[in-house]
């Protein structure tokens with residue numbers, strides 16, 4: 001029974017390094033993992049872009065003239081209005097990718113494996129969020145190029161354009177955090193897919209494809225307070241694209257709200273996600 | 283010699299665990315695993331084997347009792363335990379989209395190995411587990427045996443002092459199973475402590491120097507395979523059936 005403890009060769013130094021330093025390093029390793037997955041399956045990115053491309057074709061060209069005339073704007077002007085809306089809803093639809101990926105890690109045991117390592121558990125969450133934002137940069141670059149191809153333009157300086165892109169990325173980050181919490185809550189990736197249809201009202205009941213001013217009164221209130229509306233109105237302004245008439249407090253303070261919403265959402269989701277991680281140990 | 287050199291690698295005393303809404307699953311479990319040995323945790327389905335392994339690998343909290351792994355208290359110093367253990371769960375926990383090599387490098391990095399070191403370690407383990415040819419293919423194209431070997435390889439990245447294997451050979455063909463057994467023997471030979479759960483009594487008989495038989499979350503018998511056999515004057519199967527209330531569970535025995 002009394003076999004002496006062997007002197008184990010532990011590979012590498014067991015550094016009791018500064019916790020924050022490791023949390024940052026681990027976050028990057030986790031983010032890199034998700035990006036490597038994307039490189040291995042580039043069709044995933046193209047699949048994500050299918051919704052916005054279809055949205056541009058359907059709304060911009062099929063319904064475009066009808067929608068434009070009800071807004072007293074010709075088709076081209078409606079498309080100028082539409083594209084920032086499509087950028088915005090693409091950011092929001094990213095929530096599906098995040099939820100499904102996180103649920104897969106919970107189910108598939110990858111999260112458990114990470115929890116048994118000396119890594120920071122926050123890195124599992126933050127790494128996913130970081131990867132989502134980096135992916136969104138690529139998505140936006142592709143969508144903006146596509147928009148230019150469809151005749152969309154910005155009418156402002158490069159600084160304003162970059163600011164608009166940052167607002168869009170902020171929205172993606174917020175929805176990434178919501179997706180992380182949902183992914184930790186749902187029982188499986190399959191279950192998450194079933195709820196994906198719920199993203200449509202979220203994406204459409206906002207100033208994205210139809211200006212809030214054209215919506216029935218009862219719908220215009222939730223539409224105005226939808227976080228997407230602040231981002232889309234502020235980015236239209238920054239791109240110098242036409243907007244609907246500002247009919248709400250949010251629309252008057254779109255830039256402020258486009259920053260406040262993502263900050264508030266991320267701040268609310270982080271403790272929820274951490275609490276959920278702790279509950280996994282029950 | 284350090285004061286810990288005589289301490290068992292795994293020491294469990296009066297471990298109690300209940301899941302919310304499920305009731306008591308571990309009901310005062312005792313377990314002691316000597317350093318450098320292969321120890322089998324046997325028991326009918328639902329006996330609490332996976333629960334015990336998950337607690338010892340810091341994945342699950344417990345309600346009462348004491349658990350120490352590699353000289354560190356599981357509840358008070360989980361980080362110290364995590365630095366010293368390897369875990370391969372009942373189902374392979376690998377990234378299906380990444381390649382085997384990418385998986386090893388990923389988890390090596392998360393073990394806080396430097397990039398160069400993580401790469402070298404990945405190469406060594408791919409070689410050792412006969413995965414070199416498939417190293418750069420996505421894991422979702424691996425066979426069940428390859429996946430298991432990769433899972434085992436990942437659990438060995440940091441040369442753990444204590445290795446937890448939950449049903450390491452379930453679903454493997456005889457050849458893959460032999461490979462896993464060979465790996466476990468080699469590890470034990472090099473001084474690693476292995477705690478494994480299994481449904482295959484033959485596996486326990488061949489691999490383990492001691493066996494803890496648990497039932498209903500309690501230890502019901504403990505000893506070497508020969509001890510247990512002599513106690514019932516029969517095979518390990520007989521010991522399993524006589525000493526646990528297997529009949530109540532549907533009498534499943536491998």
Ligand SMILES: Nc1ncnc2c1ncn2[C@@H]1O[C@H](COP(=O)(O)OP(=O)(O)OP(=O)(O)O)[C@@H](O)[C@H]1O
Pocket residue numbers: 301302304307325326327328329330331332333334
């Ligand atoms: N997360 C959970 N929540 C509630 N009950 C659980 C949970 N996990 C396991 N149980 C229950 O606890 C009991 C012990 O489960 P455990 O998985 O530890 O058994 P086991 O010995 O590993 O069984 P098997 O041989 O089938 O793998 C079972 O009755 C199981 O249903």
Ligand SMILES: [Mg+2]
Pocket residue numbers: 331332333372448
């Ligand atoms: Mg089990």
